[in-house]
Amino acid sequence: MISRVRSQSSDEHQGPQREQAYSRLRQLLILHQAPEGKRLNEETWANRLEVNRAALREAFARLEAEGLIEKRSLPGYFVPQLTAKDVSEICEVRIILEGGAIDRICRQKLNTPKHLAPLRETCEQLAGLADGGDYTAIAQAVRSFHECLIKVAKNRRLAVMYLRAPLPIIPPDAVGGREWQTRVNQTVQEHRQIVEHMLQGDAVKARSTLRVHLREHFHIHPRT
Numbered sequence: 001m002i003s004r005v006r007s008q009s010s011d012e013h014q015g016p017q018r019e020q021a022y023s024r025l026r027q028l029l030i031l032h033q034a035p036e037g038k039r040l041n042e043e044t045w046a047n048r049l050e051v052n053r054a055a056l057r058e059a060f061a062r063l064e065a066e067g068l069i070e071k072r073s074l075p076g077y078f079v080p081q082l083t084a085k086d087v088s089e090i091c092e093v094r095i096i097l098e099g100g101a102i103d104r105i106c107r108q109k110l111n112t113p114k115h116l117a118p119l120r121e122t123c124e125q126l127a128g129l130a131d132g133g134d135y136t137a138i139a140q141a142v143r144s145f146h147e148c149l150i151k152v153a154k155n156r157r158l159a160v161m162y163l164r165a166p167l168p169i170i171p172p173d174a175v176g177g178r179e180w181q182t183r184v185n186q187t188v189q190e191h192r193q194i195v196e197h198m199l200q201g202d203a204v205k206a207r208s209t210l211r212v213h214l215r216e217h218f219h220i221h222p223r224t
Contacts, residue, residue, distance in 0.1 A: 017051045017052055021055045021059035022063065024203065025045065026057075026063060026068065028141040030143065032139075035079060035081065036080065036081045040060065040077045040079065042056060042057070042076070060077045066165075067080075087219075091215060094146070095211050097150070097162050097165065098210055098214075099211070101153035101202050102198060104154075104158070105153050106198060110152060113199055115152060115156055116152060116195055118152060119145065119148050123145065123191045123195065126142060126144075126145065126184070126187065130181065131181070148207050187217070190209060191213075194206050194210055
Protein backbone atom coordinates (compact mmCIF):
# COMPACT_ATOMS: atom_id res chain seq x y z
CA MET A 1 0.00 0.00 0.00
CA ILE A 2 2.82 2.40 0.94
CA SER A 3 4.63 1.48 -2.27
CA ARG A 4 1.51 2.27 -4.32
CA VAL A 5 1.11 5.68 -2.63
CA ARG A 6 4.75 6.51 -3.27
CA SER A 7 4.39 5.50 -6.92
CA GLN A 8 1.30 7.68 -7.33
CA SER A 9 3.05 10.62 -5.69
CA SER A 10 6.04 10.15 -8.01
CA ASP A 11 3.76 10.10 -11.09
CA GLU A 12 2.00 13.28 -9.96
CA HIS A 13 5.37 15.00 -9.55
CA GLN A 14 6.72 13.67 -12.85
CA GLY A 15 3.74 14.79 -14.93
CA PRO A 16 4.24 18.57 -14.50
CA GLN A 17 7.99 18.15 -15.06
CA ARG A 18 7.37 16.34 -18.35
CA GLU A 19 5.05 19.08 -19.57
CA GLN A 20 7.39 21.81 -18.37
CA ALA A 21 10.36 20.25 -20.15
CA TYR A 22 8.37 19.73 -23.34
CA SER A 23 6.65 23.12 -23.56
CA ARG A 24 9.67 25.21 -22.59
CA LEU A 25 12.13 23.41 -24.84
CA ARG A 26 9.66 23.42 -27.72
CA GLN A 27 9.27 27.18 -27.41
CA LEU A 28 13.04 27.70 -27.37
CA LEU A 29 13.45 25.54 -30.47
CA ILE A 30 10.71 27.40 -32.34
CA LEU A 31 12.30 30.71 -31.42
CA HIS A 32 15.74 29.45 -32.50
CA GLN A 33 17.16 29.78 -28.99
CA ALA A 34 19.03 26.48 -29.27
CA PRO A 35 22.12 26.32 -31.54
CA GLU A 36 21.55 24.41 -34.78
CA GLY A 37 23.59 21.29 -35.34
CA LYS A 38 24.49 21.01 -31.66
CA ARG A 39 23.88 18.05 -29.40
CA LEU A 40 21.34 18.66 -26.64
CA ASN A 41 23.32 17.71 -23.56
CA GLU A 42 20.97 16.11 -21.01
CA GLU A 43 22.61 17.49 -17.88
CA THR A 44 22.88 21.02 -19.28
CA TRP A 45 19.28 21.16 -20.46
CA ALA A 46 17.84 19.49 -17.37
CA ASN A 47 19.48 22.21 -15.28
CA ARG A 48 18.42 25.00 -17.64
CA LEU A 49 14.79 23.85 -17.70
CA GLU A 50 14.82 22.90 -14.00
CA VAL A 51 13.50 19.39 -14.59
CA ASN A 52 14.84 15.89 -13.95
CA ARG A 53 16.54 13.96 -16.72
CA ALA A 54 13.77 11.36 -17.03
CA ALA A 55 11.25 14.13 -17.78
CA LEU A 56 13.69 15.68 -20.25
CA ARG A 57 14.14 12.38 -22.11
CA GLU A 58 10.37 12.11 -22.56
CA ALA A 59 10.30 15.67 -23.88
CA PHE A 60 13.11 14.82 -26.31
CA ALA A 61 11.12 11.84 -27.63
CA ARG A 62 8.00 13.98 -28.21
CA LEU A 63 9.98 16.71 -29.92
CA GLU A 64 11.72 14.18 -32.16
CA ALA A 65 8.30 12.84 -33.22
CA GLU A 66 7.33 16.42 -34.18
CA GLY A 67 10.49 16.88 -36.23
CA LEU A 68 11.93 19.66 -34.06
CA ILE A 69 14.96 17.62 -32.99
CA GLU A 70 16.57 14.50 -34.41
CA LYS A 71 18.55 11.43 -33.42
CA ARG A 72 21.78 10.67 -35.22
CA SER A 73 24.29 7.83 -35.24
CA LEU A 74 26.04 9.58 -32.36
CA PRO A 75 24.33 9.18 -28.96
CA GLY A 76 21.71 11.75 -28.02
CA TYR A 77 19.50 14.30 -29.72
CA PHE A 78 20.52 17.19 -31.97
CA VAL A 79 18.97 20.44 -33.19
CA PRO A 80 18.56 20.10 -36.99
CA GLN A 81 20.39 22.47 -39.30
CA LEU A 82 17.86 23.99 -41.67
CA THR A 83 18.80 24.10 -45.33
CA ALA A 84 17.38 26.62 -47.79
CA LYS A 85 14.99 23.89 -48.96
CA ASP A 86 13.86 23.24 -45.36
CA VAL A 87 13.11 26.93 -44.82
CA SER A 88 11.21 27.13 -48.13
CA GLU A 89 9.09 24.10 -47.19
CA ILE A 90 8.37 25.52 -43.73
CA CYS A 91 7.22 28.75 -45.35
CA GLU A 92 5.00 26.83 -47.77
CA VAL A 93 3.35 24.84 -44.97
CA ARG A 94 2.67 27.99 -42.98
CA ILE A 95 1.11 29.70 -45.99
CA ILE A 96 -1.17 26.69 -46.51
CA LEU A 97 -2.26 26.35 -42.87
CA GLU A 98 -2.56 30.03 -42.01
CA GLY A 99 -4.16 30.85 -45.36
CA GLY A 100 -6.71 28.13 -44.64
CA ALA A 101 -7.40 29.74 -41.26
CA ILE A 102 -8.06 33.08 -42.97
CA ASP A 103 -10.48 31.45 -45.42
CA ARG A 104 -12.38 29.77 -42.60
CA ILE A 105 -12.57 32.93 -40.49
CA CYS A 106 -14.13 34.89 -43.36
CA ARG A 107 -16.32 32.03 -44.61
CA GLN A 108 -17.74 31.29 -41.16
CA LYS A 109 -18.37 34.99 -40.45
CA LEU A 110 -15.87 34.92 -37.60
CA ASN A 111 -14.32 38.16 -38.88
CA THR A 112 -16.12 40.41 -36.40
CA PRO A 113 -14.24 43.11 -34.44
CA LYS A 114 -14.97 41.26 -31.20
CA HIS A 115 -13.78 37.89 -32.44
CA LEU A 116 -10.61 39.32 -34.02
CA ALA A 117 -9.80 41.48 -30.98
CA PRO A 118 -7.13 39.01 -29.73
CA LEU A 119 -5.31 39.36 -33.06
CA ARG A 120 -5.33 43.14 -32.75
CA GLU A 121 -3.99 42.81 -29.22
CA THR A 122 -1.00 40.80 -30.47
CA CYS A 123 -0.34 43.56 -33.04
CA GLU A 124 -0.27 46.21 -30.31
CA GLN A 125 1.89 44.03 -28.10
CA LEU A 126 4.45 43.69 -30.89
CA ALA A 127 4.28 47.41 -31.66
CA GLY A 128 5.08 48.16 -28.03
CA LEU A 129 8.18 45.96 -28.21
CA ALA A 130 9.41 47.18 -31.61
CA ASP A 131 11.71 49.89 -30.27
CA GLY A 132 13.28 47.63 -27.66
CA GLY A 133 16.08 45.12 -28.02
CA ASP A 134 14.46 42.12 -26.37
CA TYR A 135 14.87 39.63 -29.21
CA THR A 136 13.11 36.77 -27.42
CA ALA A 137 10.10 38.87 -26.35
CA ILE A 138 9.70 40.20 -29.90
CA ALA A 139 9.96 36.70 -31.37
CA GLN A 140 7.33 35.45 -28.91
CA ALA A 141 5.01 38.34 -29.82
CA VAL A 142 5.39 37.53 -33.53
CA ARG A 143 4.64 33.89 -32.82
CA SER A 144 1.57 34.88 -30.79
CA PHE A 145 -0.02 36.58 -33.80
CA HIS A 146 0.29 33.51 -36.02
CA GLU A 147 -0.85 31.10 -33.31
CA CYS A 148 -3.79 33.40 -32.55
CA LEU A 149 -4.73 33.42 -36.24
CA ILE A 150 -5.07 29.64 -36.10
CA LYS A 151 -6.95 29.78 -32.80
CA VAL A 152 -9.61 32.26 -33.91
CA ALA A 153 -10.40 30.03 -36.91
CA LYS A 154 -12.05 27.67 -34.39
CA ASN A 155 -11.07 24.42 -36.09
CA ARG A 156 -9.68 21.93 -33.59
CA ARG A 157 -8.00 19.70 -36.16
CA LEU A 158 -6.33 22.66 -37.84
CA ALA A 159 -5.06 23.79 -34.44
CA VAL A 160 -3.64 20.32 -33.70
CA MET A 161 -1.99 20.14 -37.13
CA TYR A 162 -0.40 23.56 -36.66
CA LEU A 163 0.81 22.66 -33.17
CA ARG A 164 2.48 19.49 -34.38
CA ALA A 165 4.05 20.93 -37.51
CA PRO A 166 7.72 21.95 -37.01
CA LEU A 167 7.29 25.63 -37.84
CA PRO A 168 10.06 27.87 -36.49
CA ILE A 169 9.00 31.51 -36.35
CA ILE A 170 12.39 33.18 -36.88
CA PRO A 171 14.65 32.35 -39.83
CA PRO A 172 18.18 31.25 -38.85
CA ASP A 173 19.85 34.38 -40.24
CA ALA A 174 17.83 36.84 -38.14
CA VAL A 175 19.58 40.19 -38.04
CA GLY A 176 20.10 42.73 -35.29
CA GLY A 177 20.35 46.48 -34.87
CA ARG A 178 18.51 48.96 -37.10
CA GLU A 179 17.77 46.38 -39.79
CA TRP A 180 16.08 44.16 -37.20
CA GLN A 181 14.00 47.09 -35.90
CA THR A 182 12.94 47.95 -39.46
CA ARG A 183 11.88 44.37 -40.02
CA VAL A 184 9.86 44.33 -36.79
CA ASN A 185 8.06 47.58 -37.71
CA GLN A 186 7.25 46.12 -41.12
CA THR A 187 5.92 42.98 -39.45
CA VAL A 188 3.61 45.06 -37.25
CA GLN A 189 2.24 46.85 -40.32
CA GLU A 190 1.68 43.60 -42.23
CA HIS A 191 -0.01 41.92 -39.26
CA ARG A 192 -2.38 44.88 -39.00
CA GLN A 193 -3.11 44.73 -42.74
CA ILE A 194 -4.02 41.04 -42.51
CA VAL A 195 -6.47 41.77 -39.68
CA GLU A 196 -8.01 44.73 -41.53
CA HIS A 197 -8.53 42.70 -44.70
CA MET A 198 -10.29 40.01 -42.68
CA LEU A 199 -12.48 42.60 -40.95
CA GLN A 200 -13.53 43.74 -44.43
CA GLY A 201 -14.26 40.13 -45.39
CA ASP A 202 -11.56 40.14 -48.07
CA ALA A 203 -9.94 36.73 -47.62
CA VAL A 204 -8.08 37.04 -50.94
CA LYS A 205 -6.23 40.20 -49.90
CA ALA A 206 -5.61 38.83 -46.40
CA ARG A 207 -4.08 35.64 -47.83
CA SER A 208 -2.01 37.59 -50.33
CA THR A 209 -0.63 39.86 -47.59
CA LEU A 210 0.14 36.82 -45.45
CA ARG A 211 1.94 35.11 -48.33
CA VAL A 212 4.13 38.13 -49.05
CA HIS A 213 4.72 38.64 -45.34
CA LEU A 214 5.93 35.08 -44.75
CA ARG A 215 8.07 34.99 -47.89
CA GLU A 216 9.75 38.25 -46.88
CA HIS A 217 10.17 36.98 -43.34
CA PHE A 218 11.93 33.81 -44.49
CA HIS A 219 13.66 35.48 -47.47
CA ILE A 220 11.92 33.18 -49.92
CA HIS A 221 12.04 34.17 -53.60
CA PRO A 222 8.52 34.24 -55.07
CA ARG A 223 9.36 31.53 -57.59
CA THR A 224 10.30 28.97 -54.89
